Amino acid sequence: MKKIGISSNHVVHANPRFGTNYVNYVQKNYIAGITGAGALPMVLPLGKPELAEAYIDSVDALLLPGGQDVSPDYYGEDPIPQIGEIDRQRDLFELALLKEAIRAGKPVFGICRGAQVINVAMGGTLYQDLPTQYPKLTVKHDQYPTKWSTPTHRVSWERSNWLDDAVSPEALINSFHHQAIKDLADGLVVDAKSFDGVIEAFSNDDKKIYGIQWHPEMLLMTNPEAQKIFDAFVNKI
Numbered sequence: 451m452k453k454i455g456i457s458s459n460h461v462v463h464a465n466p467r468f469g470t471n472y473v474n475y476v477q478k479n480y481i482a483g484i485t486g487a488g489a490l491p492m493v494l495p496l497g498k499p500e501l502a503e504a505y506i507d508s509v510d511a512l513l514l515p516g517g518q519d520v521s522p523d524y525y526g527e528d529p530i531p532q533i534g535e536i537d538r539q540r541d542l543f544e545l546a547l548l549k550e551a552i553r554a555g556k557p558v559f560g561i562c563r564g565a566q567v568i569n570v571a572m573g574g575t576l577y578q579d580l581p582t583q584y585p586k587l588t589v590k591h592d593q594y595p596t597k598w599s600t601p602t603h604r605v606s607w608e609r610s611n612w613l614d615d616a617v618s619p620e621a622l623i624n625s626f627h628h629q630a631i632k633d634l635a636d637g638l639v640v641d642a643k644s645f646d647g648v649i650e651a652f653s654n655d656d657k658k659i660y661g662i663q664w665h666p667e668m669l670l671m672t673n674p675e676a677q678k679i680f681d682a683f684v685n686k687i
Contacts, residue, residue: 452489452687455509456480457544457564459517460496460537479667480515480561483680486670489687496539499546506550510687511557514544514564516665519629525575532579534628545571557658559683562627565652565661574635579628580648588646591625598624599671605650611641612653612660612686616678623650623664630663658686 458474474495484491494505506512521536522529524545529536544564548571551558560568566576577583580591593602601622631649634640638659641651651662660683669676 452511452684453492453509454484454489454511454513454684455492455494455505455547456484456513456515457494457547458496459515459540476515477667479670480513482670483667483677484513484684486677487680487684489684494547496543499542502543502546502550506547506554506556509556511559511683512547512551513683514548514558514560514567515667516562516564516626518563519578520563520566520570520576522576522578524570527575527578530578530582532582532628541567552657552659555657557683557686558660560659560661561667562663562665565663566629566631568659568661569631569635569638569652572635572637574631574638575633577630577632580630581628584630584646584648586646587648589625589644589648591630591644591648592628593625598626598665598668599673600624601669601673603644605642605644607642608640611651612655612682613641613651613662613679616682618675621675624668625664626668627663660686 456476458476460474461472476493481491492509518537519534521541544567589603601624637654638652641653644650653660666676666679
């Protein structure tokens, strides 16, 4: 059975459920997508970057999920007032995981934040905040308060790509982000954009690197067709 490493997040603030008993976690929807594709999810507890090589050696592919904003110092900027929470420990850990996965030639799939981490790690940049930094903004990219499982906007497909058999050209996607790719890293190719020009999907077929800005794991809650995206990734292994 193919083993997919899923990078975890961690609780860093005291909260009513756990108090100060901080935990590592992965949203169960990612687990459902991987198991639904017939693969074995392996949650990678967030730890020191030095552990990345051992973690990647133990899996066949890597999935980088959504989460906090990526710290802008990795692409040479200071944080603007509109940036959300950053977590340097998570940034450093996932950057190390990605480096090791690329070195080992193992497929990588980034979802939302995960796609942004890939772009930054490979030399690209981000919009820290679309509403204040992207003048062509005409699409609601953070669909709150609409439910996570509800698709809300269309994308424009730029070329034939790994999602051809997984996502209909007419499909709607869901959208929960205020950061986005600005300058796409060398070696990555745009697969899809929103209708206001924001990059929604990219890939590097030779290195088996794939990124999307939306959340198929949430669409799974109401739309079984979203499983095809996870199937397409697992089939790349």
